[in-house]
Amino acid sequence: MLEFRHASFAFAGRRETVEVLRDVSFECRADEIVAVIGPSGCGKSTLLSLATGLRTPTSGEVLVEGRPVAGPSRALGMLFQHSTLLPWRSVQENVELGLEIRGERRAARRKRATALMRQYGLAGFERKFPHALSGGMQKRAALAQTLAMEPKILLLDEPFAALDAQTRLVIEDDVVKICRAGRRTMLLVTHDIAEAISMADRIVVLSKRPATVKEIFEIPFSRDARSVADVQAMPEFSAYFRRVWDTLDISVGAAAEAAA
Amino acid sequence: MRWNSHTVMVAAGRVVVLLVILGGAELGIRSGALSQLFFSSPTQIYQVFVTQLAQGTLAEAAGITVLETMLGLVAGSLLGMAIGLVLPQLRVFSRVFEPFLMVLNGIPVIVIAPLFVLWLGLGIFSKIGISVYIVFFAMFIPVYTASIRLERDYVNALRVMGANQRQIFWKVILPSALPSVYTGLKIGSGLALIGAVIGEFVASRAGLGHMILYASGTLDTPTLYLGIIILALFAAALSFLVDALGPVLVRWRFADEK
Numbered sequence: 001m002l003e004f005r006h007a008s009f010a011f012a013g014r015r016e017t018v019e020v021l022r023d024v025s026f027e028c029r030a031d032e033i034v035a036v037i038g039p040s041g042c043g044k045s046t047l048l049s050l051a052t053g054l055r056t057p058t059s060g061e062v063l064v065e066g067r068p069v070a071g072p073s074r075a076l077g078m079l080f081q082h083s084t085l086l087p088w089r090s091v092q093e094n095v096e097l098g099l100e101i102r103g104e105r106r107a108a109r110r111k112r113a114t115a116l117m118r119q120y121g122l123a124g125f126e127r128k129f130p131h132a133l134s135g136g137m138q139k140r141a142a143l144a145q146t147l148a149m150e151p152k153i154l155l156l157d158e159p160f161a162a163l164d165a166q167t168r169l170v171i172e173d174d175v176v177k178i179c180r181a182g183r184r185t186m187l188l189v190t191h192d193i194a195e196a197i198s199m200a201d202r203i204v205v206l207s208k209r210p211a212t213v214k215e216i217f218e219i220p221f222s223r224d225a226r227s228v229a230d231v232q233a234m235p236e237f238s239a240y241f242r243r244v245w246d247t248l249d250i251s252v253g254a255a256a257e258a259a260a
Numbered sequence: 261m262r263w264n265s266h267t268v269m270v271a272a273g274r275v276v277v278l279l280v281i282l283g284g285a286e287l288g289i290r291s292g293a294l295s296q297l298f299f300s301s302p303t304q305i306y307q308v309f310v311t312q313l314a315q316g317t318l319a320e321a322a323g324i325t326v327l328e329t330m331l332g333l334v335a336g337s338l339l340g341m342a343i344g345l346v347l348p349q350l351r352v353f354s355r356v357f358e359p360f361l362m363v364l365n366g367i368p369v370i371v372i373a374p375l376f377v378l379w380l381g382l383g384i385f386s387k388i389g390i391s392v393y394i395v396f397f398a399m400f401i402p403v404y405t406a407s408i409r410l411e412r413d414y415v416n417a418l419r420v421m422g423a424n425q426r427q428i429f430w431k432v433i434l435p436s437a438l439p440s441v442y443t444g445l446k447i448g449s450g451l452a453l454i455g456a457v458i459g460e461f462v463a464s465r466a467g468l469g470h471m472i473l474y475a476s477g478t479l480d481t482p483t484l485y486l487g488i489i490i491l492a493l494f495a496a497a498l499s500f501l502v503d504a505l506g507p508v509l510v511r512w513r514f515a516d517e518k
Contacts, residue, residue, distance in 0.1 A: 052420045072422045084417035088435040088512045097431070098421040129512040149421065 001185040002028040002051060002153050006060035009046055010210075019210035020046050023060065026204050026213060028153070031183040033176065033222075035196035038206030039250050044189040045081075047211075048155050051187070052078055064153065077151030079159040083138050085130040091141050092117065092126040098149040116144040120174075136167035143175065147182075154179060156188040160195065172199055173228045180223075193244050198222060198231035205247045215247050300482040305489070308482040317471075322490055325456055325468040328384050329498070332391020333445075333452035339392065340399025340448075341441055345433060348407040365397045369455060373462045387459030387467070394451045399444035406440040407433065442509045449502045453495055468494075 009021040020043040028034045038044050049055040050062045053071040062069045064076060077098075085094045095113040117123055120140040130138055139159060146154065156175070160168045176199050179186045190196050196203045203217040219240060225231040282302045288294035289301035296304075312318035347354045373390050380386035414432045423431065460469025468487050475483035507514040 049416075054416055054419060072420050074422065076420065078417070078420045080413055080417055082413055084413050086414060086432065086435070088438065088510075097418075101418065101421050101423045101427055101431075129515050131512070132515065 001030050001032075001065060002187060003063040004047070004050070004060070005063065007047075007050055007057040007062055008059045009043070009050060009055065010058045021050075021057075022210040022212050024206075024211065024213055025060075026216060028185050028187050030185055031180070032202065033179060033186045033188065033200045034202050034204060035188045035190055035200035036204045036206060037190055037193065037196045037244065037248065038211055039208045039248065040191055042206050042208050043211040044191075044206065045157050048078065048157050048187070048189055051153075051155055052076055074149070075152045076155060077146040077149055077153070078155040079139075079142055079146055079157065081158045081161060083130065083142060085138060085142055085145070087130055090127050090129055091122060091133065094130065094141060095122075095144045095148055097145055102149070112148055113144070116148055117141075120144050134167075135163050136171060139163065139171055140174075143178070147178065152184060154184055154186040156186065156190075158190055161190075161192075168195075169228055175199070176228060193241055193248075194232060197237060197240050197244065198225075198228040203244060205244060217244060217247075297479065297481060300485045304482040305485050308486050312483070312486070318486075318490070321466060321468050321471045321487075322494070324384060324466045325453075325460065325491070326494060328387040328391060328456035328459070328467065329452045329494075331388045332455055333395055333449055333498075335388070336392040336395025336452065337399045337441075337445060337448055340396040340444060341403055341437070343396075344400045344403030344440075345407055345429075345437055347404060348410075349433075361397075361400070365401070369394050370458055373458050376459065377463045382463055382465055384467075387456045387464070390459040391452045391455030394455045395448040398448035398451050399441070402440035402443045402447075403437050406437045410436060439510050439513065442506055445502050445505065445509075446499075449498045450495065453491070453498065457491065 004024050004026055007021060007024045008019070010017050010019045012018075024047065026034070036044055036047060046055065050057050051064065051069060053069045053073065064073050085091075086097070089097065092110075092113055095117060096109040099109040099112065114126070117126060120143065122137065122140055122144065125133060125137065125141075130141065133141065142159075160171060163171065172195060175186075178184070188196070188199060197219055199222065200219055201223055203219060205214045205217070206212070207214045217240065221234055221236055222231050225234070231237060285294070285299060286301045286303065289296060289299060289304070309318065347357065369390065372393060373386075376386045376389040376393070380389050410433060414436070415428055418428050418432055456467070457469040460467040461473055464470040464473075468491055472484055472487035472491075475481070475487060
């Protein structure tokens, strides 16, 4: 569905070329959830911008449904780290935004948005502006906006980082269920090991900059779990947590070394 | 607003202040304590008001100043908005023009006014020109600043949804500048009037500024006060009008917080 083939990305900095990604290769298969985890600032978000076509790899290629990415694709939907709900639009107008851009008729847009909002517990908030919603509800609205376009592949850029721990568990759960039920492929970028293990089928661990793929873990048990919290209660969970943490290797010593 | 003892006291206090000023002026002039050269009583001003209203001179003077101000405000705001929105999209142009605009903005309008009279004559066009000139900057600066600091995530989100440049302009760039447009209008509405009156002060044959200047030259103190009061009322009405545009331009900022 979504494949990175020897993708590298660099940009011209003030003095020298900054190499962000180096020869990154992995694949998200159909209806699979893949998490990408790595030290902060390693270029995880850049990886997603290569998939959306906002950036072009310096070398290598990114394939969506077997074709090289050339600009934004209808197959992809993205959930950003910060809220991208437009503050001047009501929740309903925000949910309809993507369909509006595609030029769909008003009645059809309204119908789909209303159904999605009901489904995600936003009924009664249609005419509110985003700032009147809680963080969790804003995420749901953003999710509804993305899903209204029915993307086959969902890209998530640390979308839950700003939520409180409990809201977060609930939304993570919702996203996993939505993804599984709709047989969607998902690529989740995160810095949270627990989130990666409890949501994903596979975890791609990136090194620090220039980011390369350090290791790919299969998480065999998450697909069968009833909820995200259930995964975290499994005995295997802590073993995987440890392995991912060790692979990440963000020790105090290494950080001090990097700072020196 | 709740009609409690606090709001009643504030309203009553305002009425008292107004009565003290009006009554004081009336008593001062009648008793001879205040010189008629420097002050006028409310009844004297009212008489001038009635006479001028009957002659049609007041309506003509006020009409001209109102016309200059409104045209200056509308044209200056539209120009400031258009350039403030477009310039940041053209990186090189914006860097080329920025210092020129900043220097132009720094020139006190009073010294620019004679130039406009020279170019556009003694009629209303020179006043509209001056008004447009200062309103332009009042609108341009906040809109330009807002456009430069545009939230990139919003633009990226729309790109990913497949939006083209035109859609991004209408759905993100323009609405995100609306709070600044509102700010620009608030500042600009006051400046539009200042621009028109400055023009009339520099050289004119009509308008409230001309009326005030003429009254001052002929020691016609009640007319001088009348002109000032009409200008003040117009300024207040204009600011009221602009405030009323807030819930239209930036309705999300005025929506309930719950």
